[in-house]
Amino acid sequence: MNSSSSSPKVPIPTLERLATYLRFLIDLEASHVETISSTDVEKQTGINAAQFRKDLSYFGEFGKPGVGYNVQELQARIARILKIDQLQPIMVIGAGNLGSALIGYPGLTEHKFHIAAAFDRDPAKIGCLQGNLMILDEADVCTVNADIGARIAIICVPASAAQGVADTAILAGVKVILNFAPIILRVPERIVVRNVSFLQELAVLSYHLSSDTKK
Amino acid sequence: MNSSSSSPKVPIPTLERLATYLRFLIDLEASHVETISSTDVEKQTGINAAQFRKDLSYFGEFGKPGVGYNVQELQARIARILKIDQLQPIMVIGAGNLGSALIGYPGLTEHKFHIAAAFDRDPAKIGCLQGNLMILDEADVCTVNADIGARIAIICVPASAAQGVADTAILAGVKVILNFAPIILRVPERIVVRNVSFLQELAVLSYHLSSDTKK
DNA sequence: GGCACGCTGTGATGAAATTCACAATCGCCT
DNA sequence: AGGCGATTGTGAATTTCATCACAGCGTGCC
Numbered sequence: 477m478n479s480s481s482s483s484p485k486v487p488i489p490t491l492e493r494l495a496t497y498l499r500f501l502i503d504l505e506a507s508h509v510e511t512i513s514s515t516d517v518e519k520q521t522g523i524n525a526a527q528f529r530k531d532l533s534y535f536g537e538f539g540k541p542g543v544g545y546n547v548q549e550l551q552a553r554i555a556r557i558l559k560i561d562q563l564q565p566i567m568v569i570g571a572g573n574l575g576s577a578l579i580g581y582p583g584l585t586e587h588k589f590h591i592a593a594a595f596d597r598d599p600a601k602i603g604c605l606q607g608n609l610m611i612l613d614e615a616d617v618c619t620v621n622a623d624i625g626a627r628i629a630i631i632c633v634p635a636s637a638a639q640g641v642a643d644t645a646i647l648a649g650v651k652v653i654l655n656f657a658p659i660i661l662r663v664p665e666r667i668v669v670r671n672v673s674f675l676q677e678l679a680v681l682s683y684h685l686s687s688d689t690k691k
Numbered sequence: 692m693n694s695s696s697s698s699p700k701v702p703i704p705t706l707e708r709l710a711t712y713l714r715f716l717i718d719l720e721a722s723h724v725e726t727i728s729s730t731d732v733e734k735q736t737g738i739n740a741a742q743f744r745k746d747l748s749y750f751g752e753f754g755k756p757g758v759g760y761n762v763q764e765l766q767a768r769i770a771r772i773l774k775i776d777q778l779q780p781i782m783v784i785g786a787g788n789l790g791s792a793l794i795g796y797p798g799l800t801e802h803k804f805h806i807a808a809a810f811d812r813d814p815a816k817i818g819c820l821q822g823n824l825m826i827l828d829e830a831d832v833c834t835v836n837a838d839i840g841a842r843i844a845i846i847c848v849p850a851s852a853a854q855g856v857a858d859t860a861i862l863a864g865v866k867v868i869l870n871f872a873p874i875i876l877r878v879p880e881r882i883v884v885r886n887v888s889f890l891q892e893l894a895v896l897s898y899h900l901s902s903d904t905k906k
Numbered sequence: 907g908g909c910a911c912g913c914t915g916t917g918a919t920g921a922a923a924t925t926c927a928c929a930a931t932c933g934c935c936t
Numbered sequence: 937a938g939g940c941g942a943t944t945g946t947g948a949a950t951t952t953c954a955t956c957a958c959a960g961c962g963t964g965c966c
Contacts, residue, residue, distance in 0.1 A: 522877075526915095541914045541962050542962040635718075672892055674793070675799075676714075677869055679706070684883040704922095704923070747945090757943050911964090922951100924949105924952080927949095929946095931943085
């Protein structure tokens, strides 16, 4: 629903949960837990145990009957499935509030994502340092990416500019897009887009306030 | 899957799309479009026409057969359904990169959301102005919210602190939570939580890079 | 060694969401 | 005035996702 095209077999909700499992496993590993069972996962995350097992089953066998899963090994295998076992270069387009926040977000590197370049269209921003990253001219996306080879773009520009920069990014060789602008991007079949929208999330939450009959 | 509790009848995906429709309709209105049909919606947003009609059908009848929907009226009605037809006070907890970005995000006011208070735990930040909002002490969430009456909280603190501030916010009378921390919050049944996770989104996108057999 | 328990992996079942398809309605055109 | 093309609203069919339930395996205990 969120993506233009999807892989043949694996459900998208499964992929979303994989990322959750990964995060969870990393924490477990930090706590020196060596083994975990699917029922433990359910207890600690609220995700159904059978769901967990089935999600994993799309990618092979991971656990030992009667024992459970080796935390470290499972963590490593999920990371490999999600292709975040090696540094992944990313371009950020739009260095406003949100773009800057992303550039400064430490969690990215922690998960092997690396912001290789940041662009903006505002001359006042171009050339400025953001953290240790220089803001580049949006017009140079293509030439710069010839060097960098980023296949992931994060779009943080206002809605009105989003479609344009998406087109540019795709031209520059980007394969997947994380879109923070509150519009639906029109892209070729082969490009995968995921949208993140605070406004949408807030709207859903706002709706749920109604069910409180309490004054 | 994302929310703890849900309304009796309306599917959550429908609510998510309603926010999309709303945004789309606002844009149409700005372009002085008066009427639109469900097939037009499909052409312009990619969302199936029947889906659009069914989504609306959960809330009554909106269109005229043979004609379509009045943009302005539909926009107003969806806004009322989502309860974003009147200013909604929100509290933001955590004034780091992300929290600051949210505070400065103009789209929020545009959609009748109003950040009434922002909190942090870092003494260096407390008392500082962020835009025209003073950062308050996280310890004062309860007392401050007695005045403000925010029922929505946005959590922008690191994962390790998220559960704690969620508990506090709930104690302070918050009913729904937008959680940006990459953990699964444990909350009472009645509280609705929605999670936003860049990392998760990026992971899903990263996975899709595999399907590019191109070297 | 054999038995009993615990846990995995998965086919079968059930629930939920999406899409289809069509009767009912509206406005326009003649 | 009456018929026709367009479009809605919605039961039914389809597809997708989540859960159940159990056979089979591995482990440790007696």
